[in-house]
């Protein structure tokens with residue numbers, strides 16, 4: 001039998017001005033990727049191209065560079081492909097990693113897009129202050145676990161909801177939430193929230209939408225704030241569920257604001273300045289759900305929509 005060998009060309013083609021060739025190390029599974037599987041005018045990121053590798057967040061090492069800002073050996077995080085090696089033609093979509101004394105996978109989560117989302121959503125949108133009553137849904141996930149810890153550092157009373165007992169325990173015992181509950185075990189979400197917030201919620205960090213949003217609206221306090229980060233309970237539905245209690249926005253003078261993290265990346269240096277020392281001092285902790293191998297990525301992504309992940313969902317493609 002004649003064996004054919006194939007050599008991988010680890011150099012950019014000559015005419016690749018401004019592009020970089022990277023080896024992908026860690027890939028991020030994120031709920032917004034679901035919306036890229038359908039064409040919709042409401043999408044804020046372009047749909048995937050059938051027949052081409054999925055693109056998404058990741059951490060990678062530069063193998064060759066035609067761009068003046070990057071050189072061989074640099075580590076980067078940002079938009080890459082679900083493949084072993086990628087040619088990134090628009091390196092403006094990646095950031096050079098300067099701090100490598102933390103786990104590199106953190107740049108898919110706490111030090112990457114989800115971390116920035118928690119930071120922006122809480123500090124820029126919620127106008128938080130000490131003593132506020134804060135509720136977070138999907139609270140043990142990539143974004144939620146950080147929002148809760150930020151709120152605790154500020155001196156707020158913090159309650160989270162999650163979908164399993166294991167996650168509820170994490171919220172209370174690892175992330176320091178004051179209370180947590182399993183929303184799947186509650187027949188009446190309105191009553192559950194009333195139990196944890198007898199005098200109402202000042203801040204709701206919205207990750208799930210649907211029935212939870214309806215239940216929160218009637219439990220909001222006067223002049224409360226709702227940061228609309230995501231609505232994962234709606235992403236797989238053909239028709240989004242109706243929200244019935246929006247009138248509460250008027251009666252309770254609630255400020256409800258949607259935001260997209262991509263509009264706030266200019267704050268990334270300020271965010272790093274805040275979060276890096278807190279990670280190193282152990283004041284903020286982060287839980288990841290790590291699966292090995294590119295072949296594990298599709299199931300890991302699908303798992304976000306049934307709550308299979310415990311913490312930030314990361315896929316390891318290669319470790320160095």
Ligand code: NDP
Nearest residue numbers: 031141142143162163207229230231232233260261305307
């Ligand atoms: P997570 O790590 O929290 O993973 C998703 C979690 O959502 C699951 O683990 C599951 O947890 C929960 N979930 C899944 N389906 C449902 C459902 N039907 N009802 C209630 N909960 C459900 O994801 P992220 O932290 O990365 O993202 C959280 C939210 O933030 C998402 O809505 C996402 O779209 C949004 N987002 C928005 C950004 C922005 O710029 N606005 C940027 C990044 C994220 P459980 O077991 O607890 O049910």
